[in-house]
Amino acid sequence: MKTMTLLTATTLISSTAFAAQQPLTLDVYNADGNSFHVNSTLVYGETEAMVVDTGFTKADALRIAAKVLDSGKNLTTIFISQADPDYYFGAEVLHDMFPQAKVLTTPGVRATIAEKLEGKLAFWAPKMGANAPVKPILPTAYNGKTLTIDGQTIEIRDADGALAHRPYLWIPANKAILGNVAVYGNVHLWMADAQSDASRQAWAQQLDQMKALKPNVVIPGHMTSGTALDASSIEFAQQYLMDFAKAKANSKDSAQLIQTMQSLYPNAGLPMALEIGAKVHMGEMKW
Structure with missing residues (x-):
């Protein structure tokens, strides 16, 4: 946890530096090896926030939730960028804590999650114990090509074609890539x-x-x-x-x-x- 906290602190410092010039702040949660070193990102502006990917375990999701609470922003969207469990298992916790936030993903990612969810849960739940989701959230398919936070555009890229199940996000104002595998x-x-x-x-x-x-x-x-x-x-x-x-x-x-x-x-x-x-x-x- 100490190493992870130091990383987060470093990320916040650098994010705050460019947030003064750019409209959105990016706060990264980097999980440890037990959660495959997966990243989740809190993206926020003046009043609104979005979580991109929700972590693997309940513990991961709670740490991400703490970032949302600390930001003081209104969480409007939980976006799942990939169909792997370490990207969406934590959505259950976040949805329970922030029921007003829409849980969204692309049609391609949703289809892959739906196809594999039962098997993934059967495989991982016994290994994860209390850290496993009880009723995993199946995100709503979102057909749009952009999301917004306080009026700033976040582009959903590669949501069609060969990698429809592996898109990524691009924030033009920050020139930032996130939400990817x-x-x-x-x-x-x-x-x-x-x-x-x-x-x-x-x-x-x-x-x-x-x-x-x-x-x-x-x-x-x-x-x-x-x-x-x-x-x-x-x-x-x-x-x-x-x-x-x-x-x-x-x-x-x-x-x-x-x-x-x-x-x-x-x-x-x-x-x-x-x-x-x-x-x-x-x-x-x-x-």
């Missing part, structure tokens, strides 16, 4: 969800699009404590995708693939992502 900061990428060449190519293209925006702020979907909130995480993810493809082509099994990637990224967090991804890609495990 494409960008990782100093952790192994979750390659098990990108098994085909086409899916990895779409991922790489999305990263190229993000980089072309020339963002000032990039909030990765997952990151280790202390990761810089800038475009370096886009470059990290781009390089990792290329390194993984090369290592896979030169590996006979998952053990060799894991060894190669560990040698290239000795300090990367989320080793589970590498272990599962390597086994899936080498045909030793189904995902």
